[in-house]
Amino acid sequence: METAPGGSAWDHGRAPAGASGRIVAAVKYPGRSDFRWGSFPSEPGYRIMPAVRLEREGAEKALERATNLLETVHPCGFLVFGGTSVMVRRFTEAVQREAAYPLIFAADVERGAGEQFRPLTVLPPPMALASVQEPEAAAAEAGRLTGSEALSAGINLLFAPVCDVNSNPRNPIINVRSFSDEGKTVSCLVRRWIESARATGAAVCAKHFPGHGSTGGDSHLEVVRATGGKRAAAAALGPFRAALEAGADCVMTAHIIVDAFDPDSPATLSRRIVTGILREKMGFDGVVVTDALGMAGTGMDEYAAALRAAEAGCDILLYPRDPKRLSRMLEENTVGGNESLRRIETLARHIAEATGYGFVRTLSLEMVIRVSGEVFRPEEVRILNDDERVNLKPLLEALAEKGISTSVFRKENAGVGEATREGGGEKTVSVLTGFPGAWRGRLGPAEELLKEVAPEGGLVAFGDPWILERFPKAAFRLSVPTLAPPVQRAVAAVLVGDAEPKGRLPVKLKRNGEGED
Structure with missing residues (x-):
């Protein structure tokens, strides 16, 4: 069975909405500065744990209600009753994808x-x-x-x-x-x-x-x-x-x-x-x-x-x-709220780390690899992605929090003609994605999207590292082999100068067709 790129529930999802037709430029992602992964709700509603009865409500209605509660109450999680293990797993993953903070699921x-x-x-x-x-x-x-x-x-x-x-x-x-x-x-x-x-x-x-x-x-x-x-x-x-x-x-x-x-x-x-x-x-x-x-x-x-x-x-x-x-x-x-919020947040962080999230987060900067050049803070980041399996929401949110302008370019079907924008300046960073998947027949973006790469700007490649060989003159090149949200946020930190990439390239890349980086 085919999985989302990276094979993780965290990687599952759709590209940001807002594009239709050919290649859509300058789709601005608003970000959510009030809720971001790693930042927990400060509202009193975070102390509430509602219950969900999957079989009684029906999975679809339960998900709809839970999503609404995330937007209005900001609960710490949900008490779950009934259903099959597959139904529960799908529910918890779907709800967690809608939340910008780790949720507690109890039973x-x-x-x-x-x-x-x-x-x-x-x-x-x-x-x-x-x-x-x-x-x-x-x-x-x-x-x-x-x-x-x-x-x-x-x-x-x-x-x-x-x-x-x-x-x-x-x-x-x-x-x-x-x-x-x-x-x-x-x-x-x-x-x-x-x-x-x-x-x-x-x-x-x-x-x-x-x-x-x-x-x-x-x-x-x-x-x-x-x-x-x-x-x-x-x-x-x-x-x-x-x-x-x-x-x-x-x-x-x-x-x-x-x-x-x-x-x-x-x-x-x-x-x-x-x-x-x-x-x-x-x-x-x-x-x-x-x-x-x-x-x-x-x-x-x-x-x-x-x-x-x-x-x-x-x-x-x-x-x-x-x-x-x-x-x-x-x-x-308001009664004793701050200490309770702190304790619940500590528990949620512990659960997230104990169940695998912490392993990735701890190693996130080691999964960001500087292939060449010196990283600079961009004035604009271009997202060049036509793979609907790819979810770059954590990166977009993190960049929005840092005040970085982002533009999303997408291609809806094959045979698109000329690109809609010119190459871009030196302070532009282009982001490419390329993950293997059945029925696609290719790894990275369509050629029309690749024309949108700023030729003298920086370049970040999620997934396929060999695509970087096509852009030897880029001011800098980063290879990122996963879409895991902690790593996406680490990329944003590297781009704005808050962190240094610590990864080691495990493959050999050629420059201008000869030699190795």
Whole structure:
């Protein structure tokens, strides 16, 4: 199967719109200075994580709604329910392409990724894993399998494991979702699960702080209390300490009242619990996410609960029924926003780096190769591309942010006649693309587009490096073998003098038909 140039989901897309007919010159790309990769939203809506139910909504409507929320709310990501793994992967990739910052895609996967997404593996519940002859090995394998399969579907944050100690045999909501009724066992298996899951690159969220195991009711349906006194409440924290020591990225709060800690407020809404215990006493500086806001356990309207949760120290406000309404309320009632935005951004960066983006970003300047000449800051950059598979949006955005004028030249069909512009001056940089692909019959732009290369300006070739041999008199020549967004932004940094290319040309190029560069 043919992939987009570079073979990555990040490379998939269309050339910038705005061209029709023959070769269209001077299509100015506006850029988006408010949102660019590496710059995260500062709006309160970034604290919101809406839910998407793919099969219930339908993939097309879900994508349309998610895209609209990106434009209006600027959420940190989405909680995804249901669908096939292929459907989910397509959805997460499509939504991420619409976002200019890394998104968090979360799912409830306590019993493996197959709990939500067919045909992935549905695992036995945690208590079943604890019952086998080698429970630590079973927990570790469950964490590994859950993380790797979730990532294969585009899910990068696991709402698991359950760290609750099921100390109440009549608990109607935790029960076998817990590893055990014994704190040491839960702590041990939670630790192994988290270590293995995080080793895959997935982020994990320990739940339901400070412990839902002693309750006798379902917090989805009613306000419930944790029983057992101060000693039991303190013991319930043990598995969460183990989770933090194992590197848990997030902690999800419980919509339960714990009399020993705060008899007046559910944990999600309690500053004593979220800030006082979890942050100050236990030293957790990661992301705190609420349980779903629509649950009855908060004892109040979900929007009022969201504001209270924010005041308590929660960062991500999960699954509001109307994200836009909550976003407006947060704008009117700013509570603890900056620190929460920082923590969520840190998590998003960690996820992006752990799942592969960071590898490319770290090496991005080493994938920009100076073949000849001295790079100068251009007055104009010409994009010469007629390959609809190519997406140069990251480069165009980065150049727009630097104040560089860009013109896009395209050719819609074969047989186009003369070029529409003259050669250009010394301060012009031309950008060519050339990637192999089935049914094209050629690598680079059509000959008509090549006439638009500024003969004495600079030249950047994405993909095919040998095309540079045709322009030996260019003031400078850069070879860039990938379209990965971090590398496109590195090219922009090189062009404006903010960075130096560090790549090494792995092939031999000839100059004027003889010798090698």
